[in-house]
Amino acid sequence: MKERDRGISMADVSNGKTNSKIYRRIPNIKFTKLFINGDFVDSISGKTFETTDPSSEEVIAKIAEGDVEDVDLAVKAARQAFDHGSWPRMPGCERGKIMNKFADLIDENLEELAVLETIDVGKVFSFEINVDIPSISKELRYFAGAADKIHGKTLKLSSEFQGYTLLEPIGVVGHIIPWNFPSAMFVLKCAPSLAAGCTMVIKPAEQAPLSALYLAHLAKKAGIPNGVINVVTGFGHTAGLAVASHMCIDCVSFTGSTEVGRLVMQAAATSNLKTVSLELGGKSPLIIFDDSNVDQAADLALFGSLANKGEICVCSSRVLVQEGIYDKLVEKMIEKTKTWVVGDPFDPSTRQGPQVDKKQYEKVLSYIDSGKREGASLLIGGKPRREKGYYIEPTIFENVTDDMLIAKDEIFGPVMSLMKFKTIEEAIERANVTAYGLAAGIVTNDLNIANRVSRSIRAGIIWINCYHNFDSGCPIGGYKMSGFGKDHGMEALEKYLKTKAVVTPIYNSPWL
Incomplete structure (x- = not known):
């Protein structure tokens, strides 16, 4: 190309x-083919699909289209590497060294990865190079440090036996990752499973294949053995379904929509009952109380709702504002939204790039139309921006009721719903009315309010006076229809380990 x-x-x-x-x-x-057993190979069918730059609508490259047969080859490579290869049997400290080398290579190739993300999914380049890509090498280093700290327990049994537990890698893992944070999600899934000693097959989203293939190349260069990491690019209904239903995959980890999560779980259940972890959709509330600083609260609300074009599962798309500061906050948010730059993601002044593809672009616009039809008041935005590319203006609705689609559905776009509340009790009730439970935010200077509300909201992570603050050591995962299982933190490592109990008799014990 x-x-x-x-x-x-x-x-x-x-x-x-x-x-x-x-x-x-x-x-x-550089990399457009499937990555199986340490080599870049064409798909068995020879078919390809196009990946497109959402800022220009131009085709970037043609990517190998993997299917059921390709997934089967990748699983065989991963199975061989797990059952007979060195990675699961390697001392944890040695796995950690290789993972740190992988992190070093990501740091060395930071700019190229940032460019690939920007052209493939329209992410803002300045964020990619300063925040997103640097965070993934940190994730690898966190779990590299955990690789030699996987220990079982000694058990004191009630009879004349002794016991202990072993923590062993679960086996071959299938990772199905989304398009909104392609590199971050690749490493988020890989790092703990690598530390545990697993092998894997990764199916990146068809909208965002470039960074996954590049990272596979870096993994091999770092010294990760052949077959440990395999990447099959393709479509969800073929390659993704094949991963979820494969009889020789022991565990599947999926991040994406709740609708597709149901299909993944169903496929896993009807095949070999493999374990499943799902990080699914969200409709997260940000609750702003009367004692908040209006200027800071407005910044937080915009960042929570519009970051990454709203294409983030924990997006605070429902902003609940206490009535005492509601009017001032609305005025301040309109003022700030007018300065929110939508444009070329390579321009350092840009805050928001294009939606990932035409399908997502049209979906977001359809929700904006729905908000208007159902009686919400459009305060600002709501229209496409530019003649070319999938750009949408940052959009804020008020007079939104809990039964409107824009208040219930995950839009995955730059659309905020403003809602007014009176009491703490009302705020808690409305925050929990959603079917989701991924994240929530609280803005207040009152510690009692912060404590009470954070303990009352059913969500996997609560941010107080901050938002979108992720860390390798802090677990994230959902309640309710936002899924189950955790990413980040030692809880993520536990997903890829199995506990085995070993019991032996104690001979010549004094009580025999």
Whole structure:
């Protein structure tokens, strides 16, 4: 594939310069084939699909389209690597060394990964290079440090026997990852399963295959043995379903919509009853109380709702504001939204790039139309931005009721619903009325309110006076229809381990 001009150079973006006469050179797309058993290979069918730049609607590259047969090959490679290979049998400290080398290579190739994410899914380049990609090497290092700290327990039994437990890798893992944070999700799934000693087959989203293939290349370069990491690009209803239903996969981890999560769980149940972890949709509330600083609360509400174009599962798309500061907050948010720059994701001044593809773009616009039809008041935005590319204005509705679609459904776009409340009890009730329970935010200077509300909301993570604050050591995962199982933290490692009990008799014991 030929290099393309994008208007600014990599160095100039990094330095914060913008000049229309300076040109960025997009590197050649190096990896477009399936990655199986340490090699890049064509799909068995020879079929390919296109991945598209959402900012220009141009085709970036043609990617190998994996299917059931390709997944089967990848699983066989992973099975061989687990049953007979070195990775599960390697001392944890040695696995940790290789994982740290993998992290080093990510740091060394930071800019290329950031560019791939930006052109493939429209993420803002300045965020990618300064926040998103650096965070994934930290994730690897966190679990690299855990690889040699996987211990069982000694058991004191009630009879003349002694026992202990072993923590063993669960086996071959299937990871099905979404398109909104492709590199981060790749490592979020890989890091704990690598530390545990598992092997894996990864199915990236068809909208975002480039970074997964590049990361597979770096993993091999770091010294991760052949067959430990396999990447099959393709579509959910073929390759994804094949991963979820494969009889030789021992565990499947999925991040995505609740609708697809049901299908993954169903496929796992009707095959070999493999264990499943699901991180699914959300409709997260941000509750702003009267004692909050209006300016800071407005910033937090916009960041919570509009970060990453609203394409984030924990997006605070329901903003509940106490009536005492409601009018001031609305005024401040409109003022700030007018300065929210939507445009070329390579421009350092841009806060919001395009939606990932045409399907998502049209879905978001349909929800905006639904909000208008159901009687919500459009305060600002609500229209496409630019003639080319999948750009949508940041959109804020007020007079939103809990039964409207924009208040119930996960939109996955830059759309915020404003709701007014009177009492703490009302705020808690309305926060919990959703079928989801992934995250929530609380803005208050009153510790008693913060404690009471955080203990009352049914969600997997509660942010107080902050939002979107993720950390490798802090588990995240949902309640209710937001799924089960945790990512991040030692809880994530536990998903990829099985406990085995060993019991032996004690001979010549004094009580025999």
